[in-house]
Amino acid sequence: MPGPVRLAFAALSLGVVLHAAHALSGDAGTGSMLDVLVSGWLYLAIELGAAALCLARAMSLRGRGAGPWGGPAPWIAIGASILLWALGDVTWHLWVGGLDEPPYPSIADALYIAGYVPLYAGVVLLLRERVRPWTRQRWLDGLIGALALAALASEILLPRIVESIDGGLATAVMTIAYPLADVLLLCFVILGMVVNRRRGDVTWAILAVGLTVVAGADAISSYQLAVGSYTPGTLLNTGWALGLLLFAAAAWQPTPVGPATDESDASTALPGAFLGLALGLLLISAFDVAPHIGAALLSAGAIGAAMLRAGLVFSENRRLLHEATVESLTDGLTGLPNRRALVADLESCFAEEGGRGGSHTLAFFDLDGFKAYNDSFGHGAGDDLLRRLGDQLAREVAAYGRAYRLGGDEFCVLFERAIDRSSGTMHGALVALSAHGDRFAVTASVGSVILPREAQNASDALMIADRRMYADKGAGGGRADVRDVLLQALAEREPSLHLHTDGVAALAREVAWRLGARAEELELTVRAAELHDVGKIAIPDAILHKPGPLDAEEWRFMRRHTLIGERIISAASALQPVARLVRSSHERWDGGGYPDGLAGEEIPLASRIILACDAFDAMTTRRAYRPGMDVELAIAHLRQGSGSQFDARVVDALVDVVSERPIVDGREPPIADGRELAAGPAGAARPSS
Numbered sequence: 001m002p003g004p005v006r007l008a009f010a011a012l013s014l015g016v017v018l019h020a021a022h023a024l025s026g027d028a029g030t031g032s033m034l035d036v037l038v039s040g041w042l043y044l045a046i047e048l049g050a051a052a053l054c055l056a057r058a059m060s061l062r063g064r065g066a067g068p069w070g071g072p073a074p075w076i077a078i079g080a081s082i083l084l085w086a087l088g089d090v091t092w093h094l095w096v097g098g099l100d101e102p103p104y105p106s107i108a109d110a111l112y113i114a115g116y117v118p119l120y121a122g123v124v125l126l127l128r129e130r131v132r133p134w135t136r137q138r139w140l141d142g143l144i145g146a147l148a149l150a151a152l153a154s155e156i157l158l159p160r161i162v163e164s165i166d167g168g169l170a171t172a173v174m175t176i177a178y179p180l181a182d183v184l185l186l187c188f189v190i191l192g193m194v195v196n197r198r199r200g201d202v203t204w205a206i207l208a209v210g211l212t213v214v215a216g217a218d219a220i221s222s223y224q225l226a227v228g229s230y231t232p233g234t235l236l237n238t239g240w241a242l243g244l245l246l247f248a249a250a251a252w253q254p255t256p257v258g259p260a261t262d263e264s265d266a267s268t269a270l271p272g273a274f275l276g277l278a279l280g281l282l283l284i285s286a287f288d289v290a291p292h293i294g295a296a297l298l299s300a301g302a303i304g305a306a307m308l309r310a311g312l313v314f315s316e317n318r319r320l321l322h323e324a325t326v327e328s329l330t331d332g333l334t335g336l337p338n339r340r341a342l343v344a345d346l347e348s349c350f351a352e353e354g355g356r357g358g359s360h361t362l363a364f365f366d367l368d369g370f371k372a373y374n375d376s377f378g379h380g381a382g383d384d385l386l387r388r389l390g391d392q393l394a395r396e397v398a399a400y401g402r403a404y405r406l407g408g409d410e411f412c413v414l415f416e417r418a419i420d421r422s423s424g425t426m427h428g429a430l431v432a433l434s435a436h437g438d439r440f441a442v443t444a445s446v447g448s449v450i451l452p453r454e455a456q457n458a459s460d461a462l463m464i465a466d467r468r469m470y471a472d473k474g475a476g477g478g479r480a481d482v483r484d485v486l487l488q489a490l491a492e493r494e495p496s497l498h499l500h501t502d503g504v505a506a507l508a509r510e511v512a513w514r515l516g517a518r519a520e521e522l523e524l525t526v527r528a529a530e531l532h533d534v535g536k537i538a539i540p541d542a543i544l545h546k547p548g549p550l551d552a553e554e555w556r557f558m559r560r561h562t563l564i565g566e567r568i569i570s571a572a573s574a575l576q577p578v579a580r581l582v583r584s585s586h587e588r589w590d591g592g593g594y595p596d597g598l599a600g601e602e603i604p605l606a607s608r609i610i611l612a613c614d615a616f617d618a619m620t621t622r623r624a625y626r627p628g629m630d631v632e633l634a635i636a637h638l639r640q641g642s643g644s645q646f647d648a649r650v651v652d653a654l655v656d657v658v659s660e661r662p663i664v665d666g667r668e669p670p671i672a673d674g675r676e677l678a679a680g681p682a683g684a685a686r687p688s689s
Contacts, residue, residue: 001252005053005056005252008049008052008053009245009248009249009252011049012046012049012050012245015042015046015049015241016238016241016242016245018042019038019039019042019043019046019237019238019241020235020238022035022038022039022233023233023234023235023238028231028232028233029231029232029233035233038233039233040093043089043233043237043241044086044093046241046244047082047085047086047089048083048086050082050244050248051079051082051083051244051248052079053079054075054076054082054247054248054251055075055076055079057072057075057248057251058072058073058075058076059072061075071125071129073122073125074122074123074125074126074129075122076122077118077119077121077122077125078119078123078247078251079251080118081115081116081117081118081119081122082115082244082247084112084114084115085111088109088110088111088112088115089108091107091108092106092108096108113181116181116185120185123185123189126203130204140305140306140308140309140312141309144275144278144302144306144309147187147298147299147302147305148275148278148298148299148302151278151296151298151299151302182211182214182215182218182219183215185215186208186211186212186215189204189207189208202253203250203253206246206250207247209246210242210243210244210245210246210247210249211243212243213239213240213242213243214239214240214243214244217236217237217243220236221236224236275302275303275306278298278299278300278302278303278306279299279303328340329341329344331390331404331405331407333405334386334387334390334391334405335387335390336390336394336403336405336411337402337403337404337405338405339406339407341404342404342406342412342414343458345402345414346414346451346461346462347457349414349451349452350451350456350457350458359416359417359418359451360414360415360416360418360450360451360452361401361414361415361417361418361419361448361449361450361451362412362413362415362448362449362451362461362462362465363412363413363415363419363429363448363465364410364412364446364447364448364462364465364466364468364469365393365410365411365412365413365429365430365433365444365446366409366444366445366446366469366470367389367409367410367411367433367442367443367444368442368443368444369440369441369442370382370385370386370409370442371409372440373442377440385435385442386405386409388435389432389433389434389435389442390403390405390411392432392433393413393429393433396428396429396432397413397415397425397428397429397432400415400416400417400425401413401414401415401416411433411444412465413429419450421446421448424521426446426448429446430443430446431522431523445470446472447464447465447466447467447468447469447470447472448465449461449464486531486534486568486569500533500617500621501529501530501531501532502530503617503621504529504530504532504610504613504614504617505526505529505530507529507613507616507617507654507657507658508525508528508529508606508609508610508613509526509529511609511612511613511650511654511657512525512526512606512609514656514657515609515650515653517605517606521605521606524577524578524581524606525605525606525609527575527578528578528582528585528606528607529609529610529613529614531565531569531575531578531582532562532565532581532582532610532614533561533565534565534568534582535560535562535564535565535567535568535582536565538560538561538564539558539561540557543557543558559586559594562582562583562584562586562595563583563595565579565582565583566579566580566582567579569582580604581604581606581607583595584596584603584604584607585610585614587599587602587603587607587608587611588611588644589608589644589645589646590643590645592645593611593645603647605647605650608646608647608650609650609654612638612646612647612650612651612654615638615645615646616634616638616658619633619634619637620634631658635659638651638654638655639655
């Protein structure tokens with residue numbers, strides 16, 4: 001508070017003290033020179049000083065806007081209200097009060113009543129600026145206080161004032177108007193005081209005290225005017241002066257910027273006190289011979305608001321409890337259920353199963369290569385990968401189990417039936433937890449336990465699954481490592497073959513997805529497409545790079561590459577399913593292919609896909625002995641071989657893929673590795689037939 005403002009408050013406070021001393025001296029209302037000076041001009045100076053302080057506060061807040069904290073508008077309105085009251089006093093002292101029979105109500109009363117309009121506006125503006133947040137509970141707290149206070153006024157003040165009125169309608173209206181306006185305004189202030197629970201904000205409390213003083217003085221003066229006993233210059237006038245000074249003091253309180261206190265703060269005792277007041281008034285009305293119906297109704301309204309607030313609090317607490325429970329059972333990163341949720345589900349599983357045979361499977365997964373990924377790309381990218389893998393796992397097992405994240409790079413699935421380690425379902429979960437790119441490979445190791453056959457409780461199940469997972473990890477089930485070694489060997493032996501297989505794998509992945517392949521089928525197709533030419537490592541350069549057509553012996557030697565590829569890949573037991581697909585990757589739909597002469601549906605779908613994609617990539621790639629064919633002509637050749645060399649359904653899907661890239665049917669294909677799919681880079685691999 002600036003120094004001049006402090007001096008102004010000190011001077012006005014001294015004026016209030018002098019006015020009170022004069023009121024107690026017995027000279028008040030005598031019309032003496034001292035009485036005129038103190039009761040008239042000193043009182044007017046206090047009013048104008050209070051108005052000036054409010055307006056000065058508004059000027060100091062210029063440029064701060066209208067909120068959410070502060071702003072000049074409320075104090076301009078309250079200062080204008082005090083000025084109207086001061087103008088009413090000037091009118092009384094200089095004119096109305098000097099008449100032999102001062103009229104009631106007079107022009108001064110009109111100015112007094114008019115002063116309530118900007119005062120209400122100021123309080124409403126202050127509510128709008130400072131009451132944050134606008135919760136229903138806090139508004140109900142304020143409503144409880146307002147209704148209880150209105151009930152008290154209805155019980156104590158209004159009946160006595162009404163009973164004492166002796167005059168016409170205008171007199172009755174004006175006599176009731178003052179206390180009614182004060183009580184309603186005080187209700188607004190109490191509302192603000194209750195709902196604005198910001199530490200250090202005493203503005204509303206000071207306003208409430210000031211308005212209470214003014215309201216009390218108005219009520220007493222209204223009664224005295226009604227019975228003809230009012231005397232100017234008494235302590236009633238001192239009360240008005242003190243109330244206005246408190247308005248100014250409220251204006252100069254520091255504007256808080258801190259957060260609101262919690263709902264459990266001690267300030268909740270205030271609405272409790274108002275509820276007690278309403279209950280007491282309702283009890284009094286019940287035993288009163290002539291009960292005041294207004295007080296009873298207002299008290300009942302306050303109690304009803306309190307009951308509604310209690311219901312809201314109960315509902316809010318239930319919601320918070322539910323959210324807390326869900327949060328305690330949910331992994332914050334992936335949104336999957338966490339370890340606590342898994343343990344609870346396992347305990348329910350054991351309770352339901354009892355002694356029956358195994359009908360659930362707990363699978364424990366640990367990511368391989370994730371630490372290297374995290375170190376290479378950063379923790380943000382690592383978190384993104386965990387979220388993506390968790391989402392893939394949840395979607396993959398949604399039809400027959402529930403996925404969990406246990407923390408770090410550990411995931412779990414509780415299947416609703418017995419699942420074998422080598423089953424397609426388990427393989428699909430492993431595929432969902434894998435990601436590959438040019439600079440990384442993330443896979444997963446798994447350990448599983450069938451419940452309740454292999455474990456007696458949740459703790460045993462977790463321990464057994466964890467031990468088996470580490471056994472799997474220790475066994476080095478390095479499917480990705482073996483594949484990478486083979487691809488690197490192919491790249492070193494024949495770079496063009498490596499590029500060719502990349503293109504074929506990209507096409508095969510899209511075609512398989514379009515044909516509805518499941519996750520595990522999709523991965524097998526892609527891996528077989530990547531490795532379908534690995535057997536050409538053993539083909540001599542003279543045959544592999546011959547510029548002209550191959551003779552019969554050379555073709556016989558060339559056609560052995562699928563068998564050689566199968567033998568190479570089968571050396572890794574984890575890749576044996578891939579090896580079988582590579583063996584059949586050059587079988588024809590009409591049975592004229594090699595090495596086994598399979599036909600139609602005897603040929604695995606993945607092998608049929610690889611054959612068509614291999615042919616398309618070979619046709620559209622530039623070779624040493626011919627240029628690459630344009631896409632339209634290559635499609636025509638595919639159509640020509642549909643139903644003989646190629647599966648017609650595969651050809652249709654492949655044509656759709658190469659004609660509509662990127663896929664625009666509303667779905668994004670599932671991610672099998674971390675690379676963008678390409679249409680097949682240029683290469684020089686010899687076509688197979």
